[in-house]
Amino acid sequence: MRGGAPVLLWRAALVATLLCGVGLLPWLSRTDPALTVLKARSAERAPTPEVLDAIRAQLGLDAGPSRLLGDWFGGLLHGDAGRSWISGAEVTPSVLQALGVSLLLMGGSLAVAVLTAGVVCARTLRLGAGHRTPRIAVGRGTRRFAVGRRLDGRRSAGTGSALLSTLPDFLTASVLAAVVGVQLGWLPALGWYGPQWMVLPALSLGLPAGALLGRMLDDLLPGAFAEQWALAAAARGVPGRSIARQALRRCVPGLLPNFGLFVVGLTGGAVAVEQVFDIPGLGRLTLQAAVAQDLPVLQAGTLALVLLAAVAGGLTRLTARLLIGPALRDGALSSLHRPTPSRPTTLPLLYGGLLLAVVALGLARDPLRLDTTARLQSPSWAHPFGTDGLGRDVLARVGHGALSTLALALAVSAAALVLGVLLGLLPRFSGPLVDTVNAVPPVLAALLVTGVAGSGPSTPALAVTAVAWAPLAAHTSALLQQERATTHLTATRGLGAGPFQLLRRELLPAVLPPVVRHALLRLPGVALALAALGFLGLGAQPPSPEWGLLLSENQPYAERAPWAVLAPATALALLGAVAVTGGGGVRWPGLRHVRRRGADGIETAPRRGVRAEDRESAGVDLVSVGTREAGLTGSADTAAEPARKRDA
Incomplete structure (x- = not known):
């Protein structure tokens, strides 16, 4: 998945899977959607078979979840998210x-x-x-x-x-x-x-x-x-x-x-x-x-x-x-x-x-x-x-x-x-x-x-x-x-x-x-x-x-x-x-901060997987890179000039 198209397809598949899972929730929960809707509409009304059949016919539950999902996705193409099963109002x-x-x-x-x-x-x-x-x-x-x-x-x-x-x-x-x-x-x-x-x-x-x-x-x-x-x-x-x-x-x-x-x-x-x-x-x-x-x-x-x-x-x-x-x-x-x-x-x-x-x-x-x-x-x-x-x-x-x-x-x-x-x-x-x-x-x-x-x-x-x-x-x-x-x-x-x-x-x-x-x-x-x-x-x-x-x-x-x-x-x-x-003290096992001092008394970098001296020999100028990253002009020698004057 190195291109943009596969990532977009993967994202679309995930969204479709999530929406299908949400749409199948009433059936996944092993409950009767008609009974749940009846309780939400009127808790006092008796759930007789006739009443439940009427709710199923009204909501189209008899057609099954696949038909409901298809109708809902089809309505989205026209900007219609359907109507609420409880209030009957438009959803959008x-x-x-x-x-x-x-x-x-x-x-x-x-x-x-x-x-x-x-x-x-x-x-x-x-x-x-x-x-x-x-x-x-x-x-x-x-x-x-x-x-x-x-x-x-x-x-x-x-x-x-x-x-x-x-x-x-x-x-x-x-x-x-x-x-x-x-x-x-x-x-x-x-x-x-x-x-x-x-x-x-x-x-x-x-x-x-x-x-x-x-x-x-x-x-x-x-x-x-x-x-x-x-x-x-x-x-x-x-x-x-x-x-x-x-x-x-x-x-x-x-x-x-x-x-x-x-x-x-x-x-x-x-x-x-x-x-x-x-x-x-x-x-x-x-x-x-x-x-x-x-x-x-x-x-x-x-x-x-x-x-x-x-x-x-x-x-x-x-x-x-x-x-x-x-x-x-x-x-x-x-x-x-x-x-x-x-x-x-x-x-x-x-x-x-x-x-x-x-x-x-x-x-x-x-x-x-x-x-x-x-x-x-x-x-x-x-x-x-x-x-x-x-x-x-x-x-x-x-x-x-x-x-x-x-x-x-x-x-x-x-x-x-x-x-x-x-x-x-x-x-x-x-x-x-x-x-x-x-x-x-x-x-x-x-x-x-x-x-x-x-x-x-x-x-x-x-x-x-x-x-x-x-x-x-x-x-x-x-x-x-x-x-x-x-x-x-x-x-x-x-x-x-x-x-x-x-x-x-x-x-x-x-x-x-x-x-x-x-x-x-x-x-x-x-x-x-x-x-x-x-x-x-x-x-x-x-x-x-x-x-x-x-x-x-x-x-x-x-x-x-x-x-x-x-x-x-x-x-x-x-x-x-x-x-x-x-x-606060979580560290990688075996990774230590090593304080090493040279003859001039200056602390060197901590030890990692490869020694600092080896990195320098590989041609990596950390100071010049860091200066460019900060948006500064001039060389590292110019940046070091104020400190040289202070030492002098």
């Missing part, structure tokens, strides 16, 4: 109206996400902008730039961003609606009537997404500031703000695929937030159509999400080409992912110890004991985390729910990581697949998996795995594309390295660690998605003490008894803090 106007609402909400959420990401990585940008090369040595025909320690030894983005990125959006929406909208009355909490009604939903969606994007960007920035063009620019006296802007330009292309995934996710995956704030968006419309098996609305909503995913993916790829296209074509990049020393930190042990203490204390209590006289009691010595709406001890339920929640979440995250990396190594195959899978909301994916595999304890795991690999595959493909265009890879290939050696010694050591850290960032979200699907009846059922189920059960009492919601939310946040702080 309602879907377009819901899409407009979702796009407006998505725009506000992206603005919040971009601002949040800027706040998360502000410290790294400030350090990089103030970074100056302390000394430059020129001798024996080689030029080596000393790498400053301010960014190498810095700590990653704060724990607050880790906690923020792990918060479930519906919990954030519930807290903002109850506190800011109801108690304080600063902003409206329900409805969709103007710009003021968009603020709280945009904050609920944008804050976690921005925190996640900010941490991914913060992971790339130190490598950009340590590149030769940045060091040469600093030695030449280029303002720090200009270097910071170029560093952002250098790092953003690696995140653009995930940014495109966020665009679609904030549109079709904002179901919970739209439910909390009563927003008539596309995600909520699609979910309601899926539950009621309103096939025309469900297919039209899914098609709108697929088209949005295709447009977002195309725009992100075009933007990446505009930002670093010439460097990708000429192979004039340097790797952003070099082994750097990391300061030992006790934060993972601290957060992990707190989480283990909570679990251990909870396991010593009975999670199913009911006490109707102790309903919604505040925290006390008898109940450190309070009680829920049935008088059950919240600490006991959090402790007992940790075992199943964490074990299943780790298994699903590991499977998604393996799938994401393997498929990300085949970008032409996985690119259209990522766009198509990302267009499916998780709840709809769960319904499709349930229809094929049936309902059971494994259904949530299969459904979440089916969509959780897509962001990791997009991240892998983006980093792999840039890594293949690096100068050191060109030199290594020129020294006779084969494809397997390049993959094992150069590509995987650079790509896999940041993708693993990305997977760890998403671990709490995976745990929440698993339990939330169980609450929807697609897996574990009450009285199971899964953490997401605890959040859903206690959400109606968030205003009266906030401790019942904050306890499982805090457990999820601690899980995220452990994953993020512990993932």
Whole structure:
């Protein structure tokens, strides 16, 4: 698949398969579509055979699913998406109206996400902008730039961003609606009537997404500031703000695929937030159509999400080409992912110890004991985390729910990581697949998996795995594309390295660690998605003490008894803090940062698969390449002149 035509055919086949799967959902779920439509229209009406036969004749169900799919595809050619099976109204106007609402909400959420990401990585940008090369040595025909320690030894983005990125959006929406909208009355909490009604939903969606994007960007920035063009620019006296802007330009292309995934996710995956704030968006419309098996609305909503995913993916790829296209074509990049020393930190042990203490204390209590006289009691010595709406001890339920929640979440995250990396190594195959899978909301994916595999304890795991690999595959493909265009890879290939050696010694050591850290960032979200699907009846059922189920059960009492919601939310946040702080030290096995000093006291580059001296002998002038990449004029000798004067 090297040409554009095969990729387009592959993308069209995937979209057609998805739409056919959605169209066959009523039959895959092994339910009578006529009975489901009758319950959605009038729950009081008796489902007699005569009534069901009349509905089948009205909707054309007697002709079978193949005829329905053919008629629907034929209507699309004339711009007609059919009529709703429930309301009888035309589908196209309602879907377009819901899409407009979702796009407006998505725009506000992206603005919040971009601002949040800027706040998360502000410290790294400030350090990089103030970074100056302390000394430059020129001798024996080689030029080596000393790498400053301010960014190498810095700590990653704060724990607050880790906690923020792990918060479930519906919990954030519930807290903002109850506190800011109801108690304080600063902003409206329900409805969709103007710009003021968009603020709280945009904050609920944008804050976690921005925190996640900010941490991914913060992971790339130190490598950009340590590149030769940045060091040469600093030695030449280029303002720090200009270097910071170029560093952002250098790092953003690696995140653009995930940014495109966020665009679609904030549109079709904002179901919970739209439910909390009563927003008539596309995600909520699609979910309601899926539950009621309103096939025309469900297919039209899914098609709108697929088209949005295709447009977002195309725009992100075009933007990446505009930002670093010439460097990708000429192979004039340097790797952003070099082994750097990391300061030992006790934060993972601290957060992990707190989480283990909570679990251990909870396991010593009975999670199913009911006490109707102790309903919604505040925290006390008898109940450190309070009680829920049935008088059950919240600490006991959090402790007992940790075992199943964490074990299943780790298994699903590991499977998604393996799938994401393997498929990300085949970008032409996985690119259209990522766009198509990302267009499916998780709840709809769960319904499709349930229809094929049936309902059971494994259904949530299969459904979440089916969509959780897509962001990791997009991240892998983006980093792999840039890594293949690096100068050191060109030199290594020129020294006779084969494809397997390049993959094992150069590509995987650079790509896999940041993708693993990305997977760890998403671990709490995976745990929440698993339990939330169980609450929807697609897996574990009450009285199971899964953490997401605890959040859903206690959400109606968030205003009266906030401790019942904050306890499982805090457990999820601690899980995220452990994953993020512990993932900061993820490195490729055997890849060490070697501090070697020459006679002049200047540190040389870290050791990779091929020695730095061998790359220099292959004729790769990293400084001149980096200077051209930054858009600077003059030679490396000119860039080094200010430092020579300072040394003199």
